[in-house]
Amino acid sequence: MTVEQRLEDIDLRITRLAQENQELHHQQMQAIAALRDSIDHMGDRLEANINAMGDRLEANINAMGDRLSEHLRAHEQTYQAEIAESRRVFAEQMEQSRRAFAEQMERSRQEREERERQFHARMDRIDATLDRVGEKLDLITEQMAYFTEAMTDLRLSMQESIRKTDQIHAHQERTVDRLIGIVETMMQQRS
Numbered sequence: 001m002t003v004e005q006r007l008e009d010i011d012l013r014i015t016r017l018a019q020e021n022q023e024l025h026h027q028q029m030q031a032i033a034a035l036r037d038s039i040d041h042m043g044d045r046l047e048a049n050i051n052a053m054g055d056r057l058e059a060n061i062n063a064m065g066d067r068l069s070e071h072l073r074a075h076e077q078t079y080q081a082e083i084a085e086s087r088r089v090f091a092e093q094m095e096q097s098r099r100a101f102a103e104q105m106e107r108s109r110q111e112r113e114e115r116e117r118q119f120h121a122r123m124d125r126i127d128a129t130l131d132r133v134g135e136k137l138d139l140i141t142e143q144m145a146y147f148t149e150a151m152t153d154l155r156l157s158m159q160e161s162i163r164k165t166d167q168i169h170a171h172q173e174r175t176v177d178r179l180i181g182i183v184e185t186m187m188q189q190r191s
Helices: 003-190
Strands: none
Touching: none
16 A cells, blocks of 8 residues: 555544544534533422422421421320419328327327326326325324333333332341341350
């Protein structure tokens, strides 16, 4: 192949490549336009979907808000009822506690008064017993004084009796001595 032929072949190839390149560019431009149309269409559908979802979301939020408000009202009513019931039960318990405390205080007062009454009764019995013991002690003291006086009189009487007995013994001894003297004198006279 000559140089001219090679150059012609190269020119043909360049021309064919340029046509192919132009055709590819045209296809690319068509693809880009189709892609833009598709993107615009998808954007429209996406916007419509977003708007629809927004509407549904807003409706759901409103419905949830309504249900939440209703639930809160019901909960508040239940809470108020529970609070009222708790207050009523607490008031009843406080009243029962107050009555129980008052009854306990009354029982304590009665028990204290009964203990005081029993204590005073025991003290009265003790005082009466002490009075009786005092009377017995006075009687014993009086009897002891009488006994002491009697013992003193008995001692004096015994001393007097002993003195008189001693006198009698002395008199008897003198009498015996005189009798002995008389007997001795009589015996001397006989001899």
